Amino acid sequence: MSPEQFDNLMQAASRGDKKAFGQLANTAQDNLYRFALSAGLPGHLAAEAVQETLLRAYRLRKKWQQDSRAMTWLCGIALNVTREYRRKCNRAETGVEVGALIGLAGSTNEVNQAEHAENLAALARALEQLPDRQREALSCRYLRQMDVKTTAEIMACAEGTVKATTAAALSNLRTIMNIKIRNHTDHSNYF
Amino acid sequence: MNKEHNEPQQVGEDYLDLVVGLEKLGRAIDSAEYPGRAWSEPQKSNTKWLIRILTASAAAAVVICAIALHNRFNTPEAILPQAATTLQTEAIAMNVQKDEPLFNLELPANLALGPTRPVKITPPTASLPEITNISPAVSVDFQPPTLSSIWTR
Numbered sequence: 001m002s003p004e005q006f007d008n009l010m011q012a013a014s015r016g017d018k019k020a021f022g023q024l025a026n027t028a029q030d031n032l033y034r035f036a037l038s039a040g041l042p043g044h045l046a047a048e049a050v051q052e053t054l055l056r057a058y059r060l061r062k063k064w065q066q067d068s069r070a071m072t073w074l075c076g077i078a079l080n081v082t083r084e085y086r087r088k089c090n091r092a093e094t095g096v097e098v099g100a101l102i103g104l105a106g107s108t109n110e111v112n113q114a115e116h117a118e119n120l121a122a123l124a125r126a127l128e129q130l131p132d133r134q135r136e137a138l139s140c141r142y143l144r145q146m147d148v149k150t151t152a153e154i155m156a157c158a159e160g161t162v163k164a165t166t167a168a169a170l171s172n173l174r175t176i177m178n179i180k181i182r183n184h185t186d187h188s189n190y191f
Numbered sequence: 192m193n194k195e196h197n198e199p200q201q202v203g204e205d206y207l208d209l210v211v212g213l214e215k216l217g218r219a220i221d222s223a224e225y226p227g228r229a230w231s232e233p234q235k236s237n238t239k240w241l242i243r244i245l246t247a248s249a250a251a252a253v254v255i256c257a258i259a260l261h262n263r264f265n266t267p268e269a270i271l272p273q274a275a276t277t278l279q280t281e282a283i284a285m286n287v288q289k290d291e292p293l294f295n296l297e298l299p300a301n302l303a304l305g306p307t308r309p310v311k312i313t314p315p316t317a318s319l320p321e322i323t324n325i326s327p328a329v330s331v332d333f334q335p336p337t338l339s340s341i342w343t344r
Contacts, residue, residue, distance in 0.1 A: 033225035038217070047227045120219060123212045142213035143220060174205050 001027050003069055010070035014061045021061060025054045028071065032078050038143040039082040040128060049085050053078040068153060075154045126176040134169035141166050
C-alpha cells in the first residue's frame with residue numbers, strides 16, 4: 001500500500017470510518033512491530049506496544065492532521081509507547097533479540113549464520129549502551145531506513161538535531177565497538 | 192607519516208562497518224512479523240452496547256412497575272366508592288327520593304327462562320326417581336337498587 005493510500009485510509013478513519021481504521025491497523029501492524037523491535041523491546045513487549053499504539057491512535061484518530069504522513073504519525077505514537085515500556089521493564093530485558101531474528105531471516109551456512117548472529121548481537125548490545133535519544137535516532141535512521149525529515153517528525157525535533165544526534169551516536173557506537181573490531185581477524189567481513 | 196595517513200581512512204572504515212552492521216540488523220528485523228491477532232474493534236463498543244441493554248432493561252422494569260401500580264389503584268374495588276359517590280351526587284341533583292328505585296327493570300314477555308316443554312333426564316342410578324315435566328315457571332326476583340342501598344355501601 002502506498003503512503004498516499006495509507007493517508008486516505010487515515011483520513012477516512014479520522015472522519016469516523018471504523019472499517020477504514022481496521023484496514024489501516026492491519027496494514028500498519030507489521031511495521032509498528034518492527035519499529036518496536038528496533039527500539040530494543042523484546043518480542044512479547046513489542047507486540048503489546050503495537051496494541052497500545054493502535055489503541056491510542058484509535059482514540060486520537062480525529063486529531064490527526066493531514067500535513068503529516070499517517071505512518072509517521074503512528075510511529076511518533078509508537079516511539080512514546082516504546083519509551084514508556086522501556087522505562088517499565090527491566091533493563092536486562094531490553095535489546096534487539098538478534099538470535100530469533102536471524103533464525104527468521106534464514107541462512108544457507110550454519111557457521112556463517114552463527115558468526116553473523118554473534119556480531120549483530122554485539123552491535124545490538126552496544127546500541128543498548130547509548131543514551132536514549134541517540135539510540136532512537138540510529139534506530140530510525142539505519143534500522144528502519146527513515147530519512148532525516150521523517151526521523152525529525154517522529155522524534156519531534158529539528159532536522160539539524162537529528163543529524164547531530166546521529167553523528168554523536170555513531171561516534172559513541174564506534175568507541176564501544178572499537179575493541180571488538182580491532183580484535184577481529186578478518187576486519188572487512190565483520191558484519 | 193604512514194600511520195597519520197591511515198588513521199582517517201580507518202575511522203571511515205569503522206563508520207562504514209557500523210552503518211553496514213546497523214543496516215543488516217535492520218534487515219534482520221524486517222523479517223519479523225507481528226505475532227498478535229488482527230485488529231478488531233476495541234472492546235469499549237461492546238461495553239457501550241452492554242450498558243445500553245442494561246439501561247433499556249431498567250427502563251422497561253420501571254415502566255412495568257408503573258403499569259402494575261396504576262392497575263393496583265384502578266381496580267373495581269378501588270373505583271367502586273368513587274362511582275357510588277358520583278351516583279349519589281347525580282341522584283341528589285335529580286331529586287330522587289331515598290327509597291325510590293333508581294330505575295325499573297322489566298323483563299320482556301317473550302324472554303321466558305327455562306325450557307318450554309318437558310325434559311326427561313335419566314339419572315345415573317335406577318334408585319333415583321325420574322325427573323319429568325319440569326315446570327318452566329322460573330321467577331326472577333330482582334330488586335333494583337335504591338338510593339338507601341347505595342348509601343349503606
